[in-house]
Amino acid sequence: MTDAYFLPAAIVAHAPALLVAVPLILSTVAAAIPSGRAAWGLAFVSAMVALLCAIELFLGTRGEYAIISYAMGGWEPPYGIEFRIDGLNAALLLLLSSTGLLALLFALPSVADEIDKRKQSLFYAAFLLCFAGLSGVAATGDAFNLFVFLEISSIGTYAIIAMGHQNDRRALTASFNYLVMGTIGATFFVIGIGFLYMATGTLNMADIAQTIAAQPGNRVVEVGFAFILVGVGLKAALFPLHLWLPNAYAFAPNFVTTFLAATATKVAFYVIIRFSFDVFSIDSGFVQNTLTYVVTPLAISGMIVASLQALFQSDARRLLAYSSVAQVGYMLLGLGMATAAGVAAGSLHLLNHALMKGALFMALGAFAYCYGVRRIDDLKGLGQAMPFTSAAFTIGALSLIGVPFTAGFVSKFYLIQAALDNDWWWAVVAILAASVLAVFYCYRMLVTIWVNPAPTEGLLPNGHIRKVPLLITVPLWVLALANLYFGTNAGFMVDMAQTAAQAAINGGVS
Amino acid sequence: MLEMLSERFVYVVIIVLMMTGLYALIATGNLVKRMVGLTIFQTSVFLLYITMGKVFGGVPPILDYKDLSNGTLDPNQLYSNPLPHVLILTAIVVGVATLAMGLALVVRIREAYGTIEDDAISEADYSLELEKGV
């Protein structure tokens, strides 16, 4: 066990378990109490605990290939369930818990506004389940356990997306479609795990990796990989399996969209990295070919097509949702290069994208809270009416485009560099083309916001206008400033992404 | 060919079930029937796992507690692999939760739209959008 940094050593020793167990146990309490505010308090406490544990784990995995292993129930791996934290998932856990915490600050006013009072405690219980599930996916080292956590988080997600039906009944159909597609994806994933178990007789991911390496060219294993890639690709909104995403993001409550955009697809993307590089070896020609000839073309077509679709949206959140699909394409492109630089660039974009989409969706949430607006045409003149919120939105949008001195520029820069290292000039063309498309769709929103006189009345019932609460302004500006900060001082993020890539590529068979 | 199929009879059943479920999921516009298809699809995977755990002539691997202490295992006895069963127990619970969640959504969709046919729902949404003048 590594040294403790700032928490007591007794807690640090159990940090991987606490990260998941605290949200889980508090979700049961949240489900049993009637008060929504108390449930929010529980959610906030568990996000706080998760953040502290994640920081501690993150610091603990900074060393050369440092791995923190935690045996659930004292049953040693590979027989028991193992929680295994390395540079890759420590970064993800840090991202997950910090964006979760910021989103929760935003949740208090936003959820009170959007969700029925009697349902709020259940809403937070479902959110905590989702949060615990996502942390569990990121932390676990057991393949089947990963499936269980994936489903825990998904079922929680379906519930909280459907809660958007008070604003728009289409949230129900969006959630239903997500449920159907997500379950197909999860079932494919289980089939894949089943094939791996047939071929290896173990479920521990590190153990699977070693056993697979001993049997190259095994068809059962290759079929298993294909099933896993499709299954998790569905959850990660890998083009063309992204059809559930735009509606789910557009009609969910604002808080849910903010949280999911920053975390959910990221976790699924992490699972793809974990399985492609760690469980399966990139040295096997099969995985290499899959990444080059399947994932990369899909990533590039996703970047272009989804950006084009984003151009024609009228709902602001739907537009950003399509842009999210395009951004998943960027990350997968980095992955498809199958080099350390590519994976690092992909992971870097993953982290930065969480920052920018978090800021953008949160600003849209603030617009919806104050003026009740959701469509792009209705954003008219909000730049005059809410200059600070609009400025934060603008920073997020510039970062999304990849303007220099923002976080988005850094990750695109690294992505292009990695592509050039591979001699993939066409990938560079695709990145630039998608960025140009991003300029168009962001321009459309920004012009509507800034180049219009301030609206005199909102779209809320009786034309009422509300001021932005502090609990929205603070997390929004934290995210916006993070975009600027990590755009100018990228060292920390780049370091984090490179450690993650190293952990992914060297982690498996050693 | 026939011999190969008969040897792998269980897999044939699983694949037929899986495709039945997937077809039902895609072909019908009725949301409840879709949930039925989804459940059949999931169940086929449960069977795949259970098949893995079966050992011919194996018995349930439960310790013999004659003296109420640690229990004993007969080394000459052949046991089935219990792990897939445990996994599938978990997966069944996940499946039930998904089914309940999906049906709950269908109930709410029925209340909000007055129909559970996919086409009718899309049409209702579409005409609503047209009214709003998008």
Next chain:
Amino acid sequence: MSAHLILRVVAKLLIPLILIFGFYVHFHAKYAPGGAFQAGVILASALILYALIFGMDAARKAVPPWAARVVLALGAFIFAAVGFVSLFFGENFLDYNVLLPTDYRAQYLGIILVEIGVLMTVTAVIIAIFYAFAGRSPEITDEDW
């Protein structure tokens, strides 16, 4: 009240048996296949049978919906709490060995506690799902018949 007399009498006979069988499946799981998941569903089915024969109102009186919600949370809480007890004694999450001095007895105790939690949750969840669906009064138009 005279309607479905046979059903009522048979149900009154059956429901206690179902409950006993549920507990049997639960506690006999050490010696034979069984356990909390199966037992929970069996227990919940007793209430569902009761609701089918005697009506939802009677069932709601027997097990109020809020009770189902609290019990399902409490069961999951017990499960997680056992894990936290192990943590307080300085062992890994869900390591039952700390509960009692003898290892195998501690494992028994741990698994029994966890199974009780699971039993409560499964029973309450099935009941809650049943209430959630059966409790909504449907509006059926004439054409649907």
